[in-house]
Amino acid sequence: MSRIAILYSPGTNCHEETAAAVERAGGKAALVHLHELLLGHDKLENYGAAVFPGGFSYGDHLVAGRIFATLMVARLRDQLTAFLEAQRPVLGICNGFQVLTEAGILPARRPGVRGMAMLENQSSHFEDRKVRLLVSGEKTMWTEGLAGKLLEMPCAHAEGRAMIPESGAERPRVSFQYTNAEGKPAADYPANPNGSPNAIAGVTDDSGLVLGLMPHPERASLPAHYSQDGLRLFQNLVRWLKR
C-alpha cells in the first residue's frame, strides 16, 4: 500500500498525532516537511495520499494558511496539479483546511485560484469545543458508510467560518455539519462554534476525494480519547488505498 504523506511546516503542531491516527487505522504514514518538497529532496508523487494537519503554519502570519499556500502554489504548482489529476486523496484538517482553501485546492482543485475562504470565527477568538458532526448524504470516499451518522470530535480554531461566494462557479459539497443537542444542523453558538453558514464543518470537492474539515478527527481516534469516531475517516482512506 502506498504511503500517506503528513505534510508539515514550521508552526504545524498536529502532525505527530495525525500520523498516529493514520497508523492506527492501518495506514503507513510518512512525516514530510514542506521544505523537503521545496528543496526538491522529496516529491508528492512518492505518496498515495496527502494529509495537511492542523496547527499554525508559519505562525498564522497574515492569514491562517496563507504563507504555506503561497509557498506551495508558487513553487510546487506542477506537482500539486499532477497529484490532484492522478485522483490521489487529500485531507486538510483545521489549519490544513485553511491551507487548502488559500491554495485553491478546495473547492475546485485549482491551485492559485481561490474559490472559498475560512474567515475569523464570529466570536473573534479561538474556540476549543467538543462538537458533534452530522455526516451528509453526499457520496465521498471519506464518508463511505457514515451518511446520516453523528460523529464526536474536538474542534480548536480561530478561523473556521466557511465563506463560499454566491457567485462562485464551482461550489464545494458540504460533507460535515455542526449539530445542536437534537442532532440537527446548528445555527447557534456555541454548538456552531464559529458561525459557519449552513453549519459547515467540512466540505469536499466535486470528486469527493479532497476533504477539508475544521474539527480534529485525529484527536478522537485512540482508546484514551473521549471518542474514537474520528478513526472512521482514516479507516476509509486506508480502505480506499488498499482497493
Add this chain to the structure above:
Amino acid sequence: MAIHTVYTLSKDDPEARNWVAFFHRHGHTQLSRITIERVFWLEGDVNVSRLHPLLINPLYQVGSERSQLDPAQGPVVEIAYRPAVTDPETPSILEGAHALGETGLLFARLSRRYQFTGLEESEARKLASRFLYNKIVERVREPGELVETLLPSGRPDPVTEISLRGLSDQQLQALSIERSWYAPPAQMKAIQAHELRRGRPHTDAEIEILAQSWSDHCYHTTWKSLGLLKRLSHATAQINHPLVVSSFKDNAGGMEFYDGWVITIKGETHNFPSSIAPFGGIATKHGGVIRDTLGFGKGAYPIGGTTVMGTMDPRMADDELPEGALHPQLIVTESIRATSYYVNPMGIPMMHPVYRIHPGYAKCLALGHSIGLIPARHAVKDSSQPGDIALLIGGETGRDGIHGATASSTGMTGATLEKEFAAVQIGHPITERRFTSALPVLRDAGCIRAITDLGAGGISSAAGEIGADTGVELDLDRVRLKDASLTAWEILLSESQERMLVVVPLEKLDEAREILDRYEVAHVEFGRFTDTQRLQASWHGERVVDLDMAFLWKGCPIEPTAVIEHERPLKPLLIPEPRTQAEWRKAVESVVSHYHSCDQSAAGVRFDTTVQGRTAIGPYGGRNHRMPTNLYVSAPLRGKPYGMISTLAFNPFYGEVDPAAMARLMMIEAVTKAVVAGASYKEAVLCDNFYTPRISPQTAWELSQMVDAIADFSVELGIPFISGKDSSSGTFESAGRKIDVPMTLAVMLMGRVPDVKKIVTKEFKRAGNRIVLIGPSAGDGLGGSVYADTHGQRGDRLFNPGTSSEVRAVWNAVLALHGEGRYVSGSAIAEGGLLLRLFEAAFGSGLGARIDLDSQQAARSDALLFSEFIGAMLLEVSPEVEKGLASLEIPHQTIGEILPEPQLLVCREGNTLWQQSAAELEAVWSKPFREVVE
C-alpha cells in the same frame, strides 16, 4: 530604498464588531462603528502587484495603494511597532515574497488603522491606548510621518569602565539605582572590594552581569539567606522517593513514568512584566516556562501547561484603582489573549486555566506551569567539556527584556511602569515552535551534551551557569541582533525570547547544524567552553568581560535577613445563618457566582485542550463539556494506557488568615483532587510556587513558617516537592500607598496512573445512587472560604485537616474503594465547599441531588454546605455498595441521593431549607466571568 504601501480592508470583520460591543458595555454608546484597516509597508525594489496573492484574498479583502478609510467617517488611530522592534510577521512576509520571485523586498512592517465612527479624536485615542496597543512596544503613528527606512538601524555605545574605588556607601547606592542595577549595599561593596583585589576597574558589562546574577530573581538571595532552598531540597532528599529522577537541580524536576520515560514539571511566575504590560508579560511567561521544559536534561518535550492568574477584582471602579497600576480587567483580558496567542501555536494542551482575585494583587500573580516528557536516558545533562561549542539557537537578540531580572527583584511603584519599559519582552511563538520540533531530533542524534534556556539574565546567565565548572569564552560579534545599536552589556543581558543555548560536542557540530537547518531553526556558534574557570567575552576586538567563575557564583554576600515572629490581626467570623428559603437562595447564588467558583470557561475555551492527541480528561468535562473537572489526565505514550495526572491548588484568601496552615491545605487539596480520581499519592510529586511581599522581618517569619510547614508535611506524607520557584517582590507602592500581595503558595501535583480509563470524574452518573461524604467533617471550615468572602470577611482560623496520618488514612481508604471500583463519581471538597461540588456534579450530568442534613454534626447548616473542609471527598455509590461501607473505619456519612431531574434540594429535619433548579444556578454561575472578559 523605495517604500511602498498596501492597505487592506476586510469586507467582514468580527473583531471590529466585537470591539464595538465591548466599548458599548464600557459605556461608549456613541460609538457606532469601528473599521480596521491593515497597512503593509514594503521597502525595496519590488513589483507590488506581484505580491497581491500574499497580501490580499479578493474573496473578502480589498487592497489599495492608499487608505480606503474616509476621513469624514471619524478619527483614525494608526498603531505600529516601535522602530527598534521587529514585527512578528516580517520574516513570513519576506519568505512569501521571495517565493513569489520578489527577491528585491528588503524589509516589511505592518500597522493597523482603527477608525472610530461616532467618537471624538481624543476619546478614540484614549480607548486605543487603554485597550488596543501597548505603548511599551507599540506606538501611534502620526499622520504624515516621514519614513526614510524600515530597517532597524543604530550605532552602539562603546564599552566603558566603571570604577567604584573610593565611592562612599551612599554614592554606591545612588549609582546602583541610577543604573537600574538595584544591587543592595553589601553587593555593591563586594564588587568594589573585588575591583581593589584584582587591581583594575570593572567594565560596565561585568558589573551588569554581577548585578543580575546576584539579583533575587536569579540568585534567590532572600531564600538562601533564610535557608529555605536547602530546607525544601533536604526534605525531598530525606523522602528519597524511588520515582524521583531529578529535583531542584535542573530547569525542571523529573519523575519516572513508564516504559523508560520521565515526566517533568516546572512552574514559573512572571509577575512584574505581566503587571506593567500584560500581553507581552503573559506571552513570555508561557514561552519561558516552556523553555524550562525544553532545557530539562538534554531536552524534554512539553505536553501540558497551565495559566494561573491572581489579580485585583476586574470589576473594580476606575477611581479605586491604585495610581500607576493597570486596571485588573485589562490584565485579565490581555492575559487571556496572550495565553491564546502563545500556547495554542505552541501546540501544548491547556491543563488548568485558573483566575483568582485578591485586593493585594496590585502587582499581579502570573504563574504558568509546563509538563514535559523525555526518555530516561536523556534526563540528566552531561557536563560541558573544554572544546565544546556553545550554540545559540532561535530568535535574534534585541533590547527587549533588559534589566528584567533586576527590575523584577525590586518592588513595583507607579514610576516603574515608565522607567523599566525595556524589561518587557515580546514573544514570537513560531520561533519557539520551530526549535521545539527540532530539539528531540537533535537530542536523539546525540548532538546535545547539555542545554539551557535563555531566561532572566540572558546569555550571560545561561553561559555563566552552564560553563560554571569549566569556563566559557564568548564572541559577542557573532550574536545575531535585531537592533544594531546594542552594546556589549545589552547583548549579554538581553532577555529576548525564544533563544536557547546548546552545548554541542565539537565532533557533532556538523550534524547539529544540518538538523537545525532542516527545521529552519536559526543557529550560531558564539562560544567555546574552556578550562580557565572564567567567564570571558569579546566584542569589537576587545575583551569586555573577564570574570572569575568563583567570584561570579560564590562571591555574592548573603546578608542575614531579620526575622520577627508575627501575629496577624484577625477577627472571628460573624455571619448570620440564612433563615428563609429566600435567604438561602441568596447565599447559594452568591457562592456559586463568586469569582472563584463561577464558570471560567469563557477563558478556557480560548485555549486548546486536546492538541497532541494525548488528552484523556481535559479541564472541562461532563455531559456538555463545560463542567470544571479540576483535573487533567493525558496518555503521553500513544497507544499505551498509562496516564499522567495533574491537579492544582491555589487560594489567595487562605494566605491572609494563616500562611503556614494554608501551605499545608494547598498540599492536601492538590493531592486529594488526584486521589479521588483514583491516582495514588505514592506515585505523585509536587511543584511549589511562592509569591510573597517584599521581605520584612514579619514576612520573612511567615515565609519560613510556610516552607517549614510544607517541608515537614511532605516528609510525613512521603510526597516530595521536586521543583518550584519563589518570588519575594509582591509589593506595589504608589502615591504613598503600599499594597502587599497575600502570602501566596500554589501547589501543582504531577502523578502517574497505570490506566487512564480507570479515572473517576466528578459528574453524577445515575439517579438513585447515594452520595457519601468521606474524610474529615465540615466542623470549622468557613475561615478564608468563598462564603466568608461573600460577607466581606476572612475569619480568624483555617480548617484543621487533622494529622498527616489521619489525612493519609482517608486517602488510603478511598484508593482502596477505587481499586475495587466501588464509586462511580467523586470530587474533592475545596473552594465553594460541598454546595459547589453538588452543583457542578449536577450540571455536568443533567441529574440532581437531595441532601439530608438530619444526620449531620454541624450545628449550622451553612457551615456544612459552604465549609471548605479540605481533605474530604464526595463519592457516588450504588445503594448496594453503600450498605457495605458500614465496616469502613474512616469517618464517612451518607448525606443524600441522586435525583433523576436536575434539581438541588437541601433538607434538615424534614424541612426544605433550599431548593433550586440546576438551570437557575447555571444562569448565575455562568455570568460573572463572562461579563469581565467578553
